[in-house]
Amino acid sequence: SQERVFNFAAGPAILPENVLKKAESELYIWRGSGMSVMEMSHRGKDFLSIIEKAEADLRKLLNIPSDYTVLFLQGGATTQFAAIPLNLCNPEDPVDYLVTGSWGDKAVKEAQKFCKPNVIWSGKSEKYTKIPSFDALEQNPDAKYLHICANETIHGVEFKNYPIPKNKDGILVADMSSNFCSKPVDVSKFGIIYAGAQKNVGPSGVTIVIIKNDLIGNAQPITPEMLDYKIHADNKSLYNTPPCYGIYMCGLVFEDLLDQGGLEEVQKKNMKKAEILYNTIDASNGFYRCPVEKSVRSLMNVPFTLEKSDLEAEFIKEAAKEKMVQLKGHRSVGGMRASIYNAMPLAGVEKLVAFMKDFQARHA
Numbered sequence: 565s566q567e568r569v570f571n572f573a574a575g576p577a578i579l580p581e582n583v584l585k586k587a588e589s590e591l592y593i594w595r596g597s598g599m600s601v602m603e604m605s606h607r608g609k610d611f612l613s614i615i616e617k618a619e620a621d622l623r624k625l626l627n628i629p630s631d632y633t634v635l636f637l638q639g640g641a642t643t644q645f646a647a648i649p650l651n652l653c654n655p656e657d658p659v660d661y662l663v664t665g666s667w668g669d670k671a672v673k674e675a676q677k678f679c680k681p682n683v684i685w686s687g688k689s690e691k692y693t694k695i696p697s698f699d700a701l702e703q704n705p706d707a708k709y710l711h712i713c714a715n716e717t718i719h720g721v722e723f724k725n726y727p728i729p730k731n732k733d734g735i736l737v738a739d740m741s742s743n744f745c746s747k748p749v750d751v752s753k754f755g756i757i758y759a760g761a762q763k764n765v766g767p768s769g770v771t772i773v774i775i776k777n778d779l780i781g782n783a784q785p786i787t788p789e790m791l792d793y794k795i796h797a798d799n800k801s802l803y804n805t806p807p808c809y810g811i812y813m814c815g816l817v818f819e820d821l822l823d824q825g826g827l828e829e830v831q832k833k834n835m836k837k838a839e840i841l842y843n844t845i846d847a848s849n850g851f852y853r854c855p856v857e858k859s860v861r862s863l864m865n866v867p868f869t870l871e872k873s874d875l876e877a878e879f880i881k882e883a884a885k886e887k888m889v890q891l892k893g894h895r896s897v898g899g900m901r902a903s904i905y906n907a908m909p910l911a912g913v914e915k916l917v918a919f920m921k922d923f924q925a926r927h928a
């Protein structure tokens with residue numbers, strides 16, 4: 565069928581319809597260049613105008629201070645799990661990780677190869693449903709940085725504010741893959757923010773790193789060139805061939821977010837969508853359940869289970885028939901998960917909650 569569905573996938577994920585249409589209209593020939601963006605030299609003036617505009621728009625959106633560098637890289641957020649310790653520490657340096665879900669857990673495991681990470685708190689024994697009170701955290705003053713995952717995509721746990729790093733350089737590093745550009749963020753509180761694009765801002769293949777300039781240039785000698793922030797910063801993300809088309813798509817998304825009035829407006833829409841979905845779950849008398857502590861529930865990824873778990877397959881099948889797809893929870897946790905990123909329209913969430921209420925009425 566040629567009809568679009570409401571795609572609740574965690575990533576790659578739904579993109580704004582007007583962005584897709586604009587890309588379609590420019591796919592064959594980009595603005596008088598005689599060719600598609602996919603065919604352009606990454607060093608030609610047309611592509612340079614695309615990457616420069618994408619960066620300028622992202623700087624506007626997040627109000628990125630001038631002493632921060634923006635990089636458009638490859639390798640996904642997963643590659644940053646290694647790049648961060650390689651660029652910020654020596655092999656014997658201690659670092660602190662706060663682990664609130666499986667992505668933070670993966671990050672610390674990778675860091676173990678390149679420095680001496682210490683997990684200062686883990687939510688694992690409580691099935692990753694919480695974020696601790698920051699006062700109680702025992703941070704190491706000698707740590708090179710404190711790492712958090714701002715939004716755990718699988719478990720649906722999101723930081724609503726951020727711990728103050730107590731290490732001597734005061735460096736906080738955040739994986740924002742799944743809530744990047746979903747709300748305003750004070751970039752100056754972070755040493756590094758990084759995110760794979762494929763949830764909120766574009767197709768897979770682009771990884772965005774926002775890094776304070778004074779953290780660039782200290783990579784361990786064994787660091788591969790492709791992981792060295794200085795190489796990419798000195799070459800304005802054009803050291804090698806970048807993911808050109810993906811960067812172009814991210815640029816269209818940034819433009820669209822600015823047109824919507826910026827991240828404060830975007831956050832309002834995201835809060836509204838999350839509210840109606842969580843309210844439906846909480847008002848279901850236990851038919852649906854979200855395990856995450858209320859104060860840290862994600863605005864982006866909403867995991868929920870059915871009290872009658874044998875109905876889960878039926879729920880997913882019926883929803884798909886009504887053009888709501890990818891509602892199955894991550895294989896590691898089961899249940900359902902609705903990812904409601906920026907590009908998910910309110911109408912998609914309204915349709916989902918209407919379906920949930922109807923499904924409950926039929927199966928209660």
Ligand code: PMP
Binds near residue numbers: 640716718739742760
């Ligand atoms: N961190 C988070 C929070 C994620 O959600 C993901 C992807 N689901 C990753 C890291 C890994 O990203 P990538 O697949 O881009 O390497």
